[in-house]
Amino acid sequence: MKIDPKTLEKWDKEYFWHPFTQMKVYREEDNLIFERGEGVYLWDIYGRKYIDAISSLWCNVHGHNHPKLNRAVEEQLKKVAHTTTLGSSNVPAILLAKKLVDISPEGLNKVFYCEDGAEAVEIALKMAYHYWRNRGEDRKVFITLSEAYHGDTIGAVSVGGIDLFHGTYRDLLFETIRLPSPYLYCKKEHGGLSETCTADLLFKLEDLLRARRDVVAVVLESGIQAAAGMLPYPPGFMKGVRELTKRFGTLLIVDEVATGFGRTGTMFYCEQEGITPDFMCLGKGITGGYLPLAATLTTDEVFDAFLGEFGEAKHFYHGHTYTGNNLACAVSLANLEVFEEEKTLEKLKPKIKLLEERLKEFWELEHVGDVRQLGFMAGIELVKDKEKGEPFPYGERTGFKVAMKCRERGVFLRPLGDVMVLMMPLVISEEDINFVLDTLKWAIGELTR
Numbered sequence: 001m002k003i004d005p006k007t008l009e010k011w012d013k014e015y016f017w018h019p020f021t022q023m024k025v026y027r028e029e030d031n032l033i034f035e036r037g038e039g040v041y042l043w044d045i046y047g048r049k050y051i052d053a054i055s056s057l058w059c060n061v062h063g064h065n066h067p068k069l070n071r072a073v074e075e076q077l078k079k080v081a082h083t084t085t086l087g088s089s090n091v092p093a094i095l096l097a098k099k100l101v102d103i104s105p106e107g108l109n110k111v112f113y114c115e116d117g118a119e120a121v122e123i124a125l126k127m128a129y130h131y132w133r134n135r136g137e138d139r140k141v142f143i144t145l146s147e148a149y150h151g152d153t154i155g156a157v158s159v160g161g162i163d164l165f166h167g168t169y170r171d172l173l174f175e176t177i178r179l180p181s182p183y184l185y186c187k188k189e190h191g192g193l194s195e196t197c198t199a200d201l202l203f204k205l206e207d208l209l210r211a212r213r214d215v216v217a218v219v220l221e222s223g224i225q226a227a228a229g230m231l232p233y234p235p236g237f238m239k240g241v242r243e244l245t246k247r248f249g250t251l252l253i254v255d256e257v258a259t260g261f262g263r264t265g266t267m268f269y270c271e272q273e274g275i276t277p278d279f280m281c282l283g284k285g286i287t288g289g290y291l292p293l294a295a296t297l298t299t300d301e302v303f304d305a306f307l308g309e310f311g312e313a314k315h316f317y318h319g320h321t322y323t324g325n326n327l328a329c330a331v332s333l334a335n336l337e338v339f340e341e342e343k344t345l346e347k348l349k350p351k352i353k354l355l356e357e358r359l360k361e362f363w364e365l366e367h368v369g370d371v372r373q374l375g376f377m378a379g380i381e382l383v384k385d386k387e388k389g390e391p392f393p394y395g396e397r398t399g400f401k402v403a404m405k406c407r408e409r410g411v412f413l414r415p416l417g418d419v420m421v422l423m424m425p426l427v428i429s430e431e432d433i434n435f436v437l438d439t440l441k442w443a444i445g446e447l448t449r
């Protein structure tokens with residue numbers, strides 16, 4: 001049965017409550033309803049074509065409808081779609097665990113699966129807390145960063161620091177100690193990202209770690225606070241945090257949900273800082289944007305603290321119904337194979353350069369207040385008054401309006417407030433990168449007309 005577009009639009013507004021969406025406004029607007037995809041392109045129910053310039057919320061890697069990824073799902077489907085991993089196992093989950101250990105920073109030897117990035121963080125938090133308990137230590141406090149985003153479940157929100165998203169739930173959350181957002185702090189106190197700022201931030205952390213011996217873990221995103229509007233860290237910051245957490249005997253949880261799987265130019269951003277965290281949280285790109293899957297990688301040391309006789313009840317009492325789902329793991333394996341077969345990271349290098357070059361042009365625009373980039377991730381911040389750095393009023397939805405303009409010319413974007421986010425699938429061609437940037441530049445220029 002084929003339902004006509006008008007009915008679909010009606011039912012969408014009537015029955016479907018969308019995430020991160022003001023439904024009153026959504027219901028008054030024309031919305032995109034996607035029907036199919038191919039490579040970096042998406043088509044809506046009217047047959048209009050768009051470039052998916054946000055990788056379907058930062059998860060698509062090798063393009064939509066990829067023959068190899070399709071085949072991986074189809075072949076697994078012929079065997080079995082799902083079997084439980086609570087006390088039993090399945091073939092693709094085993095193969096993927098080994099593969100993830102092989103490609104991740106040295107020392108991360110254990111893989112715990114779940115379905116979404118928030119859960120991967122939630123698991124790291126619980127594991128870290130439980131680790132100290134199993135070692136006979138009662139530790140409670142997490143050190144986090146302002147402007148952090150780790151997902152929307154209560155634990156992940158507790159370690160988050162975006163007041164607009166998280167403030168409402170304050171009474172439900174556990175307490176954390178927050179350091180300033182590195183980017184905002186460096187800009188304010190040091191006029192930009194620099195090694196002096198790195199040192200300054202690390203002194204703050206050192207003071208904290210010296211004063212508090214009950215720190216469960218330091219929790220941070222890898223390399224960039226993406227959801228806060230693409231705020232990169234100063235160079236060496238994560239390396240310094242790793243050294244301090246080691247020196248003061250606490251754990252480090254690194255959230256690579258946004259940055260993992262090539263987004264910053266290397267498979268994981270941790271590689272660029274040359275560090276191995278105690279926990280690395282993965283999601284988004286892990287299945288190339290095909291199926292919900294996430295993972296928390298950890299060390300043998302953490303794993304071993306949970307070993308004991310059954311009666312000791314030291315094990316990790318946590319699991320989800322679909323943990324290690326067969327289909328998701330099968331497509332994730334294929335996703336990683338495509339990285340090798342298509343030399344994705346090698347081909348990405350010139351694209352990152354092109355993006356960097358072309359982003360320079362945006363500084364000239366009247367309403368652009370800042371331009372930020374880490375690898376293939378970028379944010380262009382719109383401001384009302386460039387001289388004063390004055391933002392547009394929140395209710396005006398300026399970023400959204402610019403995104404709507406882009407949509408007219410076939411580029412699909414979803415901004416973060418007034419930050420225009422570019423998170424293109426890694427497979428995108430230089431021609432399409434140029435088209436996306438031309439379109440965005442034109443759309444931002446329209447604000448002045």
Ligand SMILES: *Cc1c(COP(=O)(O)O)cnc(C)c1O
Nearest residue numbers: 116117118149150151257258283
């Ligand atoms: C998206 C994101 C999450 C949450 O992942 P979900 O799959 O949406 O739950 C966590 N951390 C970071 C850094 C993210 O970008």
